[in-house]
Amino acid sequence: MTRFPFLYNFLTISILCFAFSLKAQEKKARIFENDETEIWKESQIEQRKINESGLIYQDDSLEAYLNNVLIKVTGIYPEPIQPKIKVLKSPVLNAFAYPNGVMYIHSGLLAKMENESQLATLLGHEITHSTNRHAVLAFRSQKSNSDALAFFSILSGGFGLIGAVARLIGEVGYMASVSGYSQELEKEADGVGFQRMKRSGYNVTEAPKLFGILKRDLDQEPPAEKQSFFFSSHPKLDDRIKNYNQLLNNLTVKPDSAGVDSVFIKKTRKLLFDNIGIDIQSGRYNSAHFSSIVYATRFPSDYRIYLLQAEIMNKRFPDDSNKQTEVMELYKKVVDLDSTQAEAQKNLGKWHFKKGDYTAALPYLEAYLKLSPDAKDKGYIEGYLRKIKTSMDSK
Amino acid sequence: MKKITYSLLLLSIFLVSCGPQWNTVTKSVSDKKTGAVLAAPTGWKYMELQNKIMLTPDSPDLGLLVYQVLSVSNPMRFTKQIVQKNMLPEDLAALITDNYQLNQGLSQFKVLENNPEVLAGIEGFRLISEYKSGDGNPMKMLTVGISLQDNAVILEFTAPKRVYFDKYKPEIEAILSKFQLSPDLKK
Numbered sequence: 254m255t256r257f258p259f260l261y262n263f264l265t266i267s268i269l270c271f272a273f274s275l276k277a278q279e280k281k282a283r284i285f286e287n288d289e290t291e292i293w294k295e296s297q298i299e300q301r302k303i304n305e306s307g308l309i310y311q312d313d314s315l316e317a318y319l320n321n322v323l324i325k326v327t328g329i330y331p332e333p334i335q336p337k338i339k340v341l342k343s344p345v346l347n348a349f350a351y352p353n354g355v356m357y358i359h360s361g362l363l364a365k366m367e368n369e370s371q372l373a374t375l376l377g378h379e380i381t382h383s384t385n386r387h388a389v390l391a392f393r394s395q396k397s398n399s400d401a402l403a404f405f406s407i408l409s410g411g412f413g414l415i416g417a418v419a420r421l422i423g424e425v426g427y428m429a430s431v432s433g434y435s436q437e438l439e440k441e442a443d444g445v446g447f448q449r450m451k452r453s454g455y456n457v458t459e460a461p462k463l464f465g466i467l468k469r470d471l472d473q474e475p476p477a478e479k480q481s482f483f484f485s486s487h488p489k490l491d492d493r494i495k496n497y498n499q500l501l502n503n504l505t506v507k508p509d510s511a512g513v514d515s516v517f518i519k520k521t522r523k524l525l526f527d528n529i530g531i532d533i534q535s536g537r538y539n540s541a542h543f544s545s546i547v548y549a550t551r552f553p554s555d556y557r558i559y560l561l562q563a564e565i566m567n568k569r570f571p572d573d574s575n576k577q578t579e580v581m582e583l584y585k586k587v588v589d590l591d592s593t594q595a596e597a598q599k600n601l602g603k604w605h606f607k608k609g610d611y612t613a614a615l616p617y618l619e620a621y622l623k624l625s626p627d628a629k630d631k632g633y634i635e636g637y638l639r640k641i642k643t644s645m646d647s648k
Numbered sequence: 649m650k651k652i653t654y655s656l657l658l659l660s661i662f663l664v665s666c667g668p669q670w671n672t673v674t675k676s677v678s679d680k681k682t683g684a685v686l687a688a689p690t691g692w693k694y695m696e697l698q699n700k701i702m703l704t705p706d707s708p709d710l711g712l713l714v715y716q717v718l719s720v721s722n723p724m725r726f727t728k729q730i731v732q733k734n735m736l737p738e739d740l741a742a743l744i745t746d747n748y749q750l751n752q753g754l755s756q757f758k759v760l761e762n763n764p765e766v767l768a769g770i771e772g773f774r775l776i777s778e779y780k781s782g783d784g785n786p787m788k789m790l791t792v793g794i795s796l797q798d799n800a801v802i803l804e805f806t807a808p809k810r811v812y813f814d815k816y817k818p819e820i821e822a823i824l825s826k827f828q829l830s831p832d833l834k835k
Contacts, residue, residue: 307756534746536728571732603736629762633738636764636771 289352289389296351296388299426303341303357310340310360310524318520319376322369323356325453326376326446330354330384338376340524344532344540346467347484349426350379352388362484363521364528364544365470368514370450370459374497377446385445387438394435436492443496456508461497464490473539518551525551529561538569556587560596580604588617595624599634611641670695670704677701682717683830684768684801688823703823711807711816713823718800726750735795737764741773744793744802754779754787767803768829770794778809788813792824801829 285293303309319338327336334354344361356379366372382388434442451457468490484490501507525548532541542565549558563583570576581604587597602617618634618641628634670693677686677694679701686703688694694703703713718724718731727746735743741762748757757779765774772794781787786809793802805820807813 534727534729535750536723536730568729603739607734607736630738632763633736633773636737 286389288392289386292352292388292392296353296355296426300351300355303426304339308341308343310342310527312340312523315340315520315524318516319358319372322372323376323380326373326449326455327354327380327384328449328452330380334383336380336383342531344528344535344537346470348375348379350383351426352383352386354380354383356380356383360524360528360531361540362467364525365466366463366517366521367466368456368459369517370456370514371463371466372517373450373453373455374446374460374463377449378442378493379446381442381445381449382434382438385438385441387434387442391434391438439489439492440496443493444500447497447500457501457504458508461494461501464493464497468494470540470543473543522548522552526555526557526561529558529565533561533565533568536568538565541565542569556590556594556597559583559587560600563600577604592620593624595621595628598624599628599630602634603637606637606641611644615641668695668697673703677703679715679717682799682801683828683832684715684717685826685828686713686715686823687826688713689819705816705819709808710812711805713803713805713820716802716804718802720798720800726752731795731800733795733797735800737771737773737793737795738762740793740795740800741775744773744791745775745777748777748779748789753782755782756780765792767792767794767801767824768827770796770829786810790817790820803827 316338319340320336323336323338330336334352336354336356338356338358340363341357341359343359345359346362346365348356348358348362350356356376358375362375363372366375447457447460450460467484468487471487471490525544529541529544529548532538532544541561545558545562545565548555549562552558560583563580566576566583567580581601584597584601584604587594588601592598598617599621602614602619602621605611605614605617614637618638622628622631622634622638625631673688673690673692673694675690677688678684679686679696681699686694686701688703689705692703692705694701699718700714700716702708703715705711720731720733723730724743724747726748727743727750729743729746731740731743745759745762748754751757757777759775759777761774761776763774765772772792775789775791777789777791779787779789787806788809790805790813791802792804793800803824805816807816
């Protein structure tokens with residue numbers, strides 16, 4: 254070849270040009286019509302509102318990981334789609350993608366997943382809505398979603414974080430996150446998504462499992478929150494399970510189940526923990542309870558989970574004396590594990606104080622102030638200590 | 649067609665006149681159910697709603713004091729957590745804060761101060777917070793609350809952060825210092 258440098262260079266350049274032209278053809282594939290341009294503009298407006306709402310969950314490492322998985326699943330995509338994932342601080346089981354490839358996953362849904370293959374199932378399904386132009390197809394067949402959207406906003410008005418998301422999404426987000434697309438388009442998203450995850454080397458047996466987990470978790474939620482979002486609806490989850498099982502049955506070689514996915518577990522650790530807090534804040538104690546069991550199993554040496562478990566039990570069963578004893582034992586477990594854990598000392602002190610056992614409360618509350626001299630709730634604790642000492646002095 | 653329009657107009661006027669109305673404070677305002685007494689200045693306006701009394705020095709947009717009684721076992725509007733019997737003051741404050749944080753109408757909600765407070769002789773909490781209203785106006789809020797056997801009593805004053813919160817705060821502090829509860833409720 255060195256004898257023909259010209260030919261060598263010519264061939265190399267030709268191959269590169271050919272490759273670039275193929276890539277360019279793929280990238281040029283999308284030509285917008287007027288209505289699609291409008292849908293994209295609307296999507297960007299809705300995304301700006303969501304991004305500025307304060308509902309975005311901040312975890313750079315997790316976001317980078319999710320976006321890597323998304324790129325792996327998506328493969329080649331037509332210009333100008335730019336796949337990108339953001340996580341929403343919302344306890345509900347949902348995710349939705351805009352036509353431009355921007356996807357929002359609710360922390361509640363991500364917290365229920367067990368491995369990367371399940372994540373790839375969701376991403377494969379959602380990104381297909383963007384790459385296969387489902388939004389514009391749906392808008393053309395269904396003139397207006399405004400009435401349904403208005404109805405949904407009213408319904409979701411009082412649901413805290415759920416309502417907060419509902420208020421932010423407009424017509425495009427409504428279709429992507431609430432009503433979903435037609436059965437055919439959803440089936441196409443299942444099928445293309447399945448092929449995408451298979452091609453990327455993910456374990457496809459996890460696909461129906463994901464929706465089975467969501468269905469199980471849905472039954473733990475308050476009735477008012479069911480049916481609000483696409484992935485929080487029994488019939489839609491049943492459709493997904495049926496479609497993915499059918500796709501699995503069509504395979505000639507069936508893979509084994511996925512094993513423990515340590516990378517996924519590590520990357521989603523903080524989110525799983527934080528979402529338990531979001532569940533508690535939203536009064537979703539059952540969901541918080543089950544997630545806390547998962548977290549405690551994965552990370553048994555993280556004492557903070559026992560504090561959360563105690564908080565959940567305390568709120569779920571305020572008047573059950575047996576459960577209240579368990580609450581106290583959980584606090585005690587943390588103090589015994591590490592006596593420098595200020596929160597545990599405080600909660601144990603408060604628990605005894607509430608029961609009127611001032612003698613038992615005193616050392617824990619004092620220990621808390623010693624460990625956290627600048628605590629934000631110092632004023633309250635000092636008040637309890639004053640009350641304890643006054644009571645003791647009067648005896 | 650004209651008849652229908654006319655009937656609808658009359659119906660709307662009727663419905664509006666039947667609804668709760670703003671009244672002028674002449675002496676003080678009391679809650680018949682709980683026996684609570686709010687010594688608001690003469691000339692302020694008040695409106696009685698179910699489990700709630702609203703007072704305003706001028707206009708609700710420029711300053712609104714809401715007195716409300718939360719029953720135990722009822723989930724809060726936004727958090728779905730429930731008020732428990734005899735909650736510790738800081739726990740009640742945390743519950744109220746969670747409810748504010750999940751309220752879609754209070755964007756960029758932030759707690760500035762959270763301290764113990766005594767209201768009607770009972771130990772409670774005092775929160776000072778700020779947020780942006782739906783139309784983007786910076787608002788400031790003072791919330792004082794106490795936990796009782798079967799209820800929690802919450803007093804919440806909201807006003808635009810600029811000018812009005814500080815303008816009405818001395819009068820609000822006076823109302824809080826004179827606030828009384830019925831002896832039955834205190835049990």
